[in-house]
Amino acid sequence: xxxxxxxxxxxxxxxxxxxxxxxxxxxxxxxxxxxxxxxxxxxxxxxxxxxxxxxxxxxxxxxxxxxxxxxxxxxxxxxxxxxxxxxxxxxxxxxxxxxxxxxxxxxxxxxxxxxxxxxxxxxxxxxxxxxxxxxxxxxxxxxxxxxxxxxxxxxxxxxxxxxxxxxxxxxxxxxxxxxxxxxxxxxxxxxxxxxxxxxxxxxxxxxxxxxxxxxxxxxxxxxxxxxxxxxxxxxxxxxxxxxxxxxxxxxxxxxxxxxxxxxxxxx
Amino acid sequence: xxxxxxxxxxxxxxxxxxxxxxxxxxxxxxxxxxxxxxxxxxxxxxxxxxxxxxxxxxxxxxxxxxxxxxxxxxxxxxxxxxxxxxxxxxxxxxxxxxxxxxxxxxxxxxxxxxxxxxxxxxxxxxxxxxxxxxxxxxxxxxxxxxxxxxxxxxxxxxxxxxxxxxxxxxxxxxxxxxxxxxxxxxxxxxxxxxxxxxxxxxxxxxxxxxxxxxxxxxxxxxxxxxxxxxxxxxxxxxxxxxxxxxxxxxxxxxxxxxxxxxxxxxxxxxxxxxxxxxxxxxxxxxxxxxxxxxxxxxxxxxxxxxxxxxxxxxxxxxxxxxxxxxxxxxxxxxxxxxxxxxxxxxxxxxxxxxxxxxxxxxxxxxxxxxxxxxxxxxxxxxxxxxxxxxxxxxxxxxxxxxxxxxxxxxxxxxxx
Numbered sequence: 213x214x215x216x217x218x219x220x221x222x223x224x225x226x227x228x229x230x231x232x233x234x235x236x237x238x239x240x241x242x243x244x245x246x247x248x249x250x251x252x253x254x255x256x257x258x259x260x261x262x263x264x265x266x267x268x269x270x271x272x273x274x275x276x277x278x279x280x281x282x283x284x285x286x287x288x289x290x291x292x293x294x295x296x297x298x299x300x301x302x303x304x305x306x307x308x309x310x311x312x313x314x315x316x317x318x319x320x321x322x323x324x325x326x327x328x329x330x331x332x333x334x335x336x337x338x339x340x341x342x343x344x345x346x347x348x349x350x351x352x353x354x355x356x357x358x359x360x361x362x363x364x365x366x367x368x369x370x371x372x373x374x375x376x377x378x379x380x381x382x383x384x385x386x387x388x389x390x391x392x393x394x395x396x397x398x399x400x401x402x403x404x405x406x407x408x409x410x411x412x413x414x415x416x417x418x419x420x421x422x423x424x425x426x427x428x429x430x431x432x433x434x435x436x437x438x439x440x441x442x443x444x445x446x447x448x449x450x451x452x453x454x455x456x457x458x459x460x461x462x463x464x465x466x467x468x469x470x471x472x473x474x475x476x477x478x479x
Numbered sequence: 480x481x482x483x484x485x486x487x488x489x490x491x492x493x494x495x496x497x498x499x500x501x502x503x504x505x506x507x508x509x510x511x512x513x514x515x516x517x518x519x520x521x522x523x524x525x526x527x528x529x530x531x532x533x534x535x536x537x538x539x540x541x542x543x544x545x546x547x548x549x550x551x552x553x554x555x556x557x558x559x560x561x562x563x564x565x566x567x568x569x570x571x572x573x574x575x576x577x578x579x580x581x582x583x584x585x586x587x588x589x590x591x592x593x594x595x596x597x598x599x600x601x602x603x604x605x606x607x608x609x610x611x612x613x614x615x616x617x618x619x620x621x622x623x624x625x626x627x628x629x630x631x632x633x634x635x636x637x638x639x640x641x642x643x644x645x646x647x648x649x650x651x652x653x654x655x656x657x658x659x660x661x662x663x664x665x666x667x668x669x670x671x672x673x674x675x676x677x678x679x680x681x682x683x684x685x686x687x688x689x690x691x692x693x694x695x696x697x698x699x700x701x702x703x704x705x706x707x708x709x710x711x712x713x714x715x716x717x718x719x720x721x722x723x724x725x726x727x728x729x730x731x732x733x734x735x736x737x738x739x740x741x742x743x744x745x746x747x748x749x750x751x752x753x754x755x756x757x758x759x760x761x762x763x764x765x766x767x768x769x770x771x772x773x774x775x776x777x778x779x780x781x782x783x784x785x786x787x788x789x790x791x792x793x794x795x796x797x798x799x800x801x802x803x804x805x806x807x808x809x810x811x812x813x814x815x816x817x818x819x820x821x822x823x824x825x826x827x828x829x830x831x832x833x834x835x836x837x838x839x840x841x842x843x844x845x846x847x848x849x850x851x852x853x854x855x856x857x858x859x860x861x862x863x864x865x866x867x868x869x870x871x872x873x874x875x876x877x878x879x880x881x882x883x884x885x886x887x888x889x890x891x892x893x894x895x
Binding site: 245246248251257258261263264265266370371372374375376377378 | 682683684685686705707708709710711743745746749
């Protein structure tokens with residue numbers, strides 16, 4: 213693109229945002245101590261939940277200022293998964309949060325609405341057929357897009373309902389193994405995003421291979437987004453995601469602000 | 480004036496809350512040995528090694544032969560009531576509010592004559608009595624005589640009820656109501672006649688079937704409480720802290736690792752964050768509130784119980800990081816005890832041996848059941864004891880530690 217028109221494109225982008233033609237939707241949850249973290253079996257290492265300790269708040273610890281120290285895991289809250297997070301992606305180039313190519317951090321997003329199916333079955337698995345049916349209605353998934361699986365799981369504000377644990381473990385929706393391979397091999401998606409903790413379904417330990425989304429996506433140098441919200445505000449096609457993770461050295465992921473740019477509805 | 484359910488009458492909110500007062504707290508160093516024994520629920524007196532004379536009050540030398548070698552030994556306390564009187568007047572502000580009160584002169588079978596408080600049944604010159612040492616509101620030892628066979632709780636006696644921290648008709652916060660020990664404590668508290676028990680729960684998404692069942696009792700209220708989250712602690716204490724009469728801090732993270740057994744600091748950090756920093760967070764929020772209510776009526780804040788571990792005294796290397804976190808909690812709890820000393824809130828340390836829970840399944844017995852731990856805690860609250868060593872193993876390790884901590888260190892390093 214020539215420099216002129218690139219400059220004009222950027223100006224149009226800013227103008228669109230300022231005048232309201234382009235809407236920005238926040239797909240991230242607020243980081244709070246109450247947000248449920250990923251929980252693994254007790255003998256394995258655990259990821260930290262989000263915690264905040266106030267350093268001072270206009271008081272004797274610091275008269276004119278308010279600031280905090282916070283702590284969390286790389287996979288706390290709304291977060292990005294880099295390929296290095298999974299064993300299958302450990303040796304790929306540019307596989308950590310500090311080395312992810314920047315141009316991949318702005319990408320189109322396709323949103324597939326599985327909210328009805330997920331409401332009926334917490335262990336609902338997205339299949340190739342379901343994706344093809346979606347494409348018949350909304351058009352093919354463009355290459356290097358995010359595929360976001362909308363389940364309205366983010367509306368489960370009760371942490372127990374959000375985790376949905378019983379004696380068999382977690383029951384949350386996700387993709388089956390075949391659709392993950394399809395999305396990689398036939399559609400070249402850049403990443404898979406979900407509203408649940410984990411891009412894989414809650415019972416994905418029992419799929420073949422276990423955790424197919426993590427295994428295949430990261431094994432092919434692609435990304436994940438988890439604990440998204442507001443997917444119900446996005447169009448099926450047309451939104452653009454901005455999702456740069458924190459530049460952590462050899463980072464496996466990080467909490468981040470996921471912004472979606474979309475055309476605002478006509479008044 | 481009780482309500483229809485027989486509960487304690489409600490506090491009149493227009494009346495000023497009483498401020499905490501304590502009985503005279505000064506004791507000489509030698510007399511503090513009486514307090515140290517009473518803290519463990521024992522009555523001990525000095526016995527001269529040279530002439531076998533039993534003496535009271537405590538002195539630096541034997542009053543009979545001036546020998547300097549005196550041993551503190553358990554005193555049965557059996558004796559005869561020589562004289563009794565009722566006090567109607569005192570210059571001490573603390574006692575002025577607790578008159579009349581009965582005191583008497585008791586001659587012990589072992590020799591010395593003591594001035595003691597008298598419980599209701601101890602009356603009649605010449606009657607047989609038993610003397611015991613209890614901690615008063617200042618945390619110092621006082622002597623109390625009861626009739627042989629007297630069973631009534633000291634809680635009924637206006638002057639003496641401050642020697643007990645009974646959970647009866649009180650409101651208690653148990654910081655971890657989900658764990659097996661928490662549930663055993665809640666069951667025990669209900670049996671004792673607690674008015675209300677708040678059961679703290681962290682990680683609300685993890686099911687707690689035993690607690691769900693206990694919560695069907697209207698006296699039990701699960702409340703969110705995560706001692707690793709400062710916001711959670713602040714919010715919970717703001718909401719219910721002003722009603723907590725007894726705090727039982729049983730929340731802990733326990734893992735069986737030393738230094739080499741598991742690489743990385745994460746597990747040790749998690750143990751420390753809950754076992755040590757959790758206590759710090761809670762104490763910063765709740766201790767000032769309880770201090771202010773330690774003379775409240777009709778119910779007052781009376782006790783803060785920290786479930787530590789016998790390994791706080793001496794590391795069990797197979798569980799070295801856990802031991803270290805409990806040692807840290809023990810030290811901090813001593814600080815808490817000192818900060819609450821003037822208010823009269825009893826800070827109780829409980830030092831169990833290994834609990835009978837899944838992370839200890841590879842340890843040979845004896846291990847302490849949750850019920851046994853709960854019984855121990857509730858009994859100690861009843862008796863006003865402040866240092867509790869529940870179970871045979873804890874008692875054994877305590878005896879060896881007091882004899883020579885270095886020997887215990889070696890024995891625990893060899894596997895205990």
